[in-house]
Amino acid sequence: MIVNDCRAQIIDTDVLIIGGGVAGCLAAIGARELNARVAVVDKGGLLERCGSIAAGVDQILAVAEDGAEWDTPEYLLEHVPKLTDYVVDIKPVETFVRGLPAMLRKLEKMGVPFKDPSTGKYFRHRTFGLPGEYHIDFDGSKFKPKISRAVLDSNAQISLRTMGVNFLTHKDQTVGASVFHIRTGEFTFFRAKAIVLATGDTNRLSRNSSGLAFDSWHCPYNTGDAQAMAARHGVLLANMEFTENTITPKGISSQGTNSLTGLGAHFINAKGERFMLKYDPAGERARRDILTSAIISETLAGNAPIYCDCRHLPADILERLEDTLGVDRPSLPRWFKEKNIDLKKEPFEVTVSEFSSRRGGVYFRGSGILIDDKTGTNIGGLFAAGDCCTVSGGISGAAVMGYEAGKQAALFARNDGAEASLQDQEIEAEQDRLLYPCRNATGIAPREYEDKVRRIVTDYIGYQRTEDKLRKAIEQLKALTTEDSLLGAHDYHELMRVHEARNIREVAEMVATAALERRESRGSYSHFRADFPQRDDVNWRKIIVLQKRGPGYAVDYRSTDLRDPRTETIHAHID
Amino acid sequence: MPILINEDLCVKGCTLCDQFCPGDIIYRLDPQKIPVIKYEDECWYCGSCEEYCPTDAVKIVFPREMLHSETPAEALFGKADKQKPYGVDAPQKP
Numbered sequence: 001m002i003v004n005d006c007r008a009q010i011i012d013t014d015v016l017i018i019g020g021g022v023a024g025c026l027a028a029i030g031a032r033e034l035n036a037r038v039a040v041v042d043k044g045g046l047l048e049r050c051g052s053i054a055a056g057v058d059q060i061l062a063v064a065e066d067g068a069e070w071d072t073p074e075y076l077l078e079h080v081p082k083l084t085d086y087v088v089d090i091k092p093v094e095t096f097v098r099g100l101p102a103m104l105r106k107l108e109k110m111g112v113p114f115k116d117p118s119t120g121k122y123f124r125h126r127t128f129g130l131p132g133e134y135h136i137d138f139d140g141s142k143f144k145p146k147i148s149r150a151v152l153d154s155n156a157q158i159s160l161r162t163m164g165v166n167f168l169t170h171k172d173q174t175v176g177a178s179v180f181h182i183r184t185g186e187f188t189f190f191r192a193k194a195i196v197l198a199t200g201d202t203n204r205l206s207r208n209s210s211g212l213a214f215d216s217w218h219c220p221y222n223t224g225d226a227q228a229m230a231a232r233h234g235v236l237l238a239n240m241e242f243t244e245n246t247i248t249p250k251g252i253s254s255q256g257t258n259s260l261t262g263l264g265a266h267f268i269n270a271k272g273e274r275f276m277l278k279y280d281p282a283g284e285r286a287r288r289d290i291l292t293s294a295i296i297s298e299t300l301a302g303n304a305p306i307y308c309d310c311r312h313l314p315a316d317i318l319e320r321l322e323d324t325l326g327v328d329r330p331s332l333p334r335w336f337k338e339k340n341i342d343l344k345k346e347p348f349e350v351t352v353s354e355f356s357s358r359r360g361g362v363y364f365r366g367s368g369i370l371i372d373d374k375t376g377t378n379i380g381g382l383f384a385a386g387d388c389c390t391v392s393g394g395i396s397g398a399a400v401m402g403y404e405a406g407k408q409a410a411l412f413a414r415n416d417g418a419e420a421s422l423q424d425q426e427i428e429a430e431q432d433r434l435l436y437p438c439r440n441a442t443g444i445a446p447r448e449y450e451d452k453v454r455r456i457v458t459d460y461i462g463y464q465r466t467e468d469k470l471r472k473a474i475e476q477l478k479a480l481t482t483e484d485s486l487l488g489a490h491d492y493h494e495l496m497r498v499h500e501a502r503n504i505r506e507v508a509e510m511v512a513t514a515a516l517e518r519r520e521s522r523g524s525y526s527h528f529r530a531d532f533p534q535r536d537d538v539n540w541r542k543i544i545v546l547q548k549r550g551p552g553y554a555v556d557y558r559s560t561d562l563r564d565p566r567t568e569t570i571h572a573h574i575d
Numbered sequence: 576m577p578i579l580i581n582e583d584l585c586v587k588g589c590t591l592c593d594q595f596c597p598g599d600i601i602y603r604l605d606p607q608k609i610p611v612i613k614y615e616d617e618c619w620y621c622g623s624c625e626e627y628c629p630t631d632a633v634k635i636v637f638p639r640e641m642l643h644s645e646t647p648a649e650a651l652f653g654k655a656d657k658q659k660p661y662g663v664d665a666p667q668k669p
Contacts (some may be wrong), residue, residue: 046594054597055623161599182599207651210640214617221598251644299648331622331635339642351648462653469654493599493614
C-alpha cells in the first residue's frame with residue numbers, strides 16, 4: 001500500500017485527552033474550566049457518538065441526597081468494602097462516591113433528563129447488590145450528545161478517527177503522545193504537558209456464544225489501548241485478575257438484560273425452577289458476578305438451558321421494559337423480533353457472555369491503571385479515568401473521575417508541566433515504528449493474531465483457573481509476541497486493528513499473570529481458582545499490582561487501607 | 576452482509592451512517608454513491624446506523640450465528656478441569 005510519509009504534524013497543548021467517551025468528555029470540560037488548552041482524540045467518527053455508551057444508556061448509579069437514609073455518599077461508602085469483597089483501594093473510591101451528588105446536578109445542567117417526564121421524579125431501583133435504590137432508570141439515548149455538546153462549546157480541540165498509540169516520557173514525566181488518523185494515516189505528535197488516558201475497558205478478549213469476535217456485550221472497539229500503552233512504560237496496573245462478564249440472550253452479546261432483572265425478571269433453569277435465591281438472598285438483584293456465577297454453576301450441574309422469565313411482571317412494568325430494552329442497544333428489540341420471541345409470553349434462553357477486563361463485576365474496583373485519589377499515576381503528568389483505571393463505576397464513575405482527571409491535569413500543566421524539547425529524530429522514529437505494519441501489508445493479519453489470543457484466554461484463563469492452565473496461558477501469550485513485528489496492515493483502518501490486537505494480547509497477559517498470583521478465589525467467577533476454591537481473607541485481602549519488567553511483569557502488593565479484618569464477621573461470598 | 580442499504584431510500588449527500596458507525600465499518604467517501612460496508616466482519620450489530628438513518632434506508636441483518644447460536648454454554652467456560660465443578664456457595668446457616 002501507499003504509506004503516508006508526510007512529515008509528522010506537531011501540535012502543542014496543555015492537556016491531551018486520549019478517549020472521547022464519558023470520562024474523556026468530562027475531563028475536557030474539567031480542564032477547560034481551568035482555562036487549559038485541551039485536545040481530545042478518539043477513534044470514533046463523531047464525538048456525540050463515540051465511546052462505550054455512544055448509542056445510549058439506560059441507567060446511572062447516583063447519589064441524589066434526596067432524603068432517604070441510604071441516599072448519601074457516607075452510607076454508600078460504608079458498604080464499599082463489603083461490595084468489593086474487601087479488595088479495593090478506598091481513597092480514590094471516596095473521590096468518586098463523594099463526587100456523585102454534584103455530578104448528577106452538573107449533568108442535569110447539561111440537559112440530561114434523569115427525571116421521569118411523566119412523574120417529574122427519579123425512577124430509582126435497587127440492583128447489583130447495592131444497599132439502596134442507587135440506580136436511576138432514564139432515557140439516555142441523548143446522554144452522549146448532550147455532554148459532547150458541552151465539550152464542543154468549551155472550544156476543546158477534537159481530533160476524530162484518531163487513535164492514540166503511545167506516549168513519550170522524559171525524566172519520568174509525560175511530554176506528549178503519538179496518534180494517527182485511521183483513514184488517512186496522518187501522523188500527529190501532541191506535545192502535551194499532561195495527558196489523561198480514558199480509552200475504556202478491554203473487549204474482544206475471549207469467545208462468546210455467536211462466535212463472532214465483534215459481537216460483544218461492551219463496545220468491541222474498546223481494546224485496552226490505554227492499559228497497554230501505560231503498561232509498556234512501566235505504569236502500575238492493578239486488579240487485573242478480576243474479569244467481568246454478564247448474562248446475555250443466547251446468540252447476541254448485549255447490554256440491556258440487567259435492566260430486565262432490575263425490573264423483576266427471574267432466571268429459571270431447564271426444570272423451570274427459579275434458582276437465584278439458592279445463591280444470594282437478593283435473588284436476581286444480586287451483584288453481577290454472583291448472577292453469572294450462579295448461571296455457570298447451574299449449567300455445570302446439568303440444569304441448562306437457563307432462561308430469563310418476564311411473564312409474571314405487571315403490565316405497567318412490562319411496558320416500561322419494552323420501552324427501555326433498546327436504549328442500551330438499539331438493535332436488541334429487532335433481534336427478539338427476528339427470533340419471534342415475545343418477552344411478555346415466553347422465557348428466552350440466556351448464557352454467559354465473553355469476558356472483558358473492566359471491574360470484575362463489582363462497582364468501585366476497576367481492573368486497570370492504578371490511580372491515586374486525584375487520578376494520578378506513577379508517571380508525572382499522566383492521569384487516568386473511566387474503565388481503563390482502578391476506579392470504575394459506569395457512566396457516573398467515568399463522569400466524576402474524568403472531571404477530576406481533567407482538573408488535575410490542567411493544574412499539573414499549569415504548575416509542573418515541562419516544555420518538552422523533543423528531537424525531530426525521536427518523533428520520526430515513533431512514526432516509522434507505529435506505521436510499520438503498513439509497509440508489511442502481506443504480513444500476519446491482525447484478526448488471525450487476535451483469534452489466537454481469544455483461544456488462549458478462553459481455554460486457559462477461562463472461568464476455572466488453575467496454576468497449570470494459567471502458566472500455559474502466559475507462556476502462549478508471550479510466545480505470540482514473536483508475531484508482533486510480523487503483523488501487517490493493508491490500510492490505516494487495519495493498522496488500527498493491528499495496534500488493538502497487540503493491546504488485547506498485552507491485557508490478556510496481565511490478566512493471566514495476576515490470576516496466577518492470586519492463590520485464592522474471590523468475587524465468584526470474576527476470579528475463581530479451581531485449585532484454591534476458597535476465599536482466603538488472612539493472606540489475600542490485598543491488591544495485586546503489576547509493573548512491566550523485561551519480557552514479563554513484576555508483581556507487588558498494596559494494602560487495602562480498610563479496617564482491621566479481624567474485627568469483622570466474614571462469610572464466604574454472602575455477607 | 577450485516578448492514579443492508581436500500582438504494583431507493585438512501586439520500587445522496589448524507590453521511591450520517593458513516594459518521595455514526597463506532598467501528599469505522601461504513602464508508603461514504605463519495606456522498607453521491609451508496610455507502611460501502613467495508614469491514615463487514617467487524618460489525619458490532621449495535622444498530623446505530625439503522626437507528627439514526629433519517630430515511631430508514633439502513634437495515635441490520637443478523638447472521639445465522641446470532642439468531643441460531645449452537646455454541647454449548649460449557650465451551651465458553653474454558654478447558655474442563657478435573658476438579659469438581661464449583662459454584663457460588665449457597666448461604667450457610669450459622
